Amino acid sequence: MTIQQLSAPGLLPDQSSEFVNNLPSRYRLALFWQVAFLASTILGIVVLTALLFNIVNGAFGLAAVEVKVNPDSLAKEGVPIEDQSKEQLIQLLQETLKPAVYQRLDTEKPFDKRSRSEVYALVIDRVVEPKVMQTWPLFDSLVHRDEVLAEIAAKYPEAEVRFLSWINFKFLTTPQSSQAERAGVRTAILGSLWIISITIVVAFPVGVCAAIYLEEYARDNWINRLIRTNINNLAGVPSIIYGMLGLAIFVRALEPLTSGAAFGLVEDPTMANGRTILSAGLTLALLILPVIIINGQEAIRAVPTSLREAGLALGATRWQTVWAHVLPNALPGILTGTILAISRAIGETAPLVVVGASTFVIRDPSGPFSKFTALPIQIYQWTSRPQAEFRDIAAAAIIVLLALLLVLNVTAILLRNRYSRRL
């Protein structure tokens, strides 16, 4: 075919007019869409910023605090309560609190054993009783400070204005309470840690073993193919379905085991209840098992075949090769995958609600057979309440949860970097 034939009408576009003339519009379109694609990406980042901003915005801010008893009126012989001795403060508590409340506090921790600052905190908490009347988000507190102050002065003339950080040491160390000012996440953090430890103890060995089986031992037959497809499908099952499985099997069918009754740990067998930390941990273990297996398989697959062949050539058995050569090399990958799976488990809420997280737990969990609550459950419950203060402490609890996740993820990244250099 000659050039003349090629440039005949219909084979190549008419070079002079159409082909050249549509270039500017094509470039314009290209530019427009490039901007659109970039804008979508930026939008994603903006949303992330809005999300984090919204949380911080709720967790800090100005608050109008009214006290029940003016601390100045508690001064004795001219000594304000800040300077009173521990004995004077205890006496003050004894005089003002109801005897039953005083007794309860004494049994929680005897007053002789409490330090002066602890007693002082009790006086502030129980006698002065500061009550948060209204809070303003961080943004308003900083930018429209004057307006907020004016509003407080108009609405709550008695109130003291404080810059409140809902997240503080007390928040981390006190248990749940029905009042937002006194509530904390201690039981929730402990519950989360307990549940996660059980999840790790169960899911990690089982997941790694399953991954080893699938990568190193499994032949290509129907049962192994079934296991593989099945694991992929399980990874896509909504977490709430796992919750229902946990409810039906761990909570209900295995109640004697999960409530501890089979081990003689429940005094009255009719009161045995399977809604325990153990059930929750096992449910989450089933939930993250597919993720651990899939990540483990990838890590094991990445180990060069030459290593296995070298081991087998020296007369090592299959398991010796796996244990001494494949696993040590795949370990960083397996660990990273496991940590990511665990950080997913820490944030899971729905399965725990279905398995039966308790709504109100004040006592620290004492073992795998106690009732439980967890950080995400606490966030869910506080968010669901209509009062604004509870939204604020939900934000504070979210910060605690995100900090926990951040620590885990940083560990995962460090592990990956540290060990991948050695390979």
Place this chain on the structure above:
Amino acid sequence: MQSKERMVGGSPEAIDLRRKVHIGEALIQGFLFVCGVISILTTLGIVFELGRESLGFFTRQVWENTDKTLATAVDPDSTELSLSRGGTGIQAGDLIRIENEIMRVETATGEVAIVVRGQQGTEAVAHPANTTLFRGRRVSLLEFFTGSKWNPQIGHFGILPLVTATLITSVIGMAVALPLGLSVGIYLSEYASDRARKILKPILEILAGIPTVVYGYFALTFITPLLRGVFGQNTVQIYNMASAGLAIGILILPLVSSMSEGALSAVPRSLREAAYAMGATRLEVAVKVVVPAALSGIEAAFILAMSRAVGETMVVAIAAGQGPNFTLNPFRSAETMTGHMVRISGGDLSYDSIDYNSIFAIGLLLFLITLSLNIISQRIVRRFREVYE
């Protein structure tokens, strides 16, 4: 003897080259296999438990108030009941319940019914006049899928309100996540420099790692006030499906973007270079060459995203509202399937209540929907792999 054995020991026959059976090895392999099988047991457990409890839901005797009462008192041995006028009609063969006694209707003509007393292990006792009659019935599949009211406690078993709410929140979520996610994927794979990609991808990973309950908080305390500010306090309810849907969209955006970016960057370089050589602009290369080549991967991402959106729980439980509501208005509150399951199981659920059975029936439906979406997605991915490997 000894010297003879020594001599033989030097010869090749003495080395046993046959495969040895290591008992330890076999045990280990067996144990590893058991670990692998646990995943199958999990699936079987899910299918079995959901199936069994759902069966319990569909075979359960539910008692419906007939608004009929006994016109006269009956003795323990009388088989003729005279009934009040009005209410739902009673037919031969029906099971009826008066107080705690269950009876079977032999014949029913107008206001007189001949019954067999003391059915299903109940005892025939005397009943005073004006006692209400309950008619026994079972939940039919037809009623389950077409009824527009859901309240198992009082005998409404139509799952439609929960399904429509799930659909609306998922569709809103998809409307946000699909175009945005695909755009982000195209940008990352076709436009972004290596440095930009190194910064942007971890940000999306952060977005993907945030627990869903946090998105619920975000929907309720940020998106809802925003929507109410834009569309007016009267149009938008405090709990509404739109804000939950938007939050779901943000939640699945990283999934869509990272999966479609993966599919796009797996397209061979040569295709792009050929297109550039023909004088195509960057957009034309991306949209007319790379995207069609990666289409099955993108489709798979979309379908997986749909499955995530349908199964998403905490966002809708927090932001979409409580109580089933049969409405198509996204600014109204309505409970989705997952939201309903969470709310019902949040209380201390008794194991033989109709509520307990009903959430398993919903769960089974949800499981089947997400499972079929996942299987479709995997099928598409497999087709996609065949093309390029």
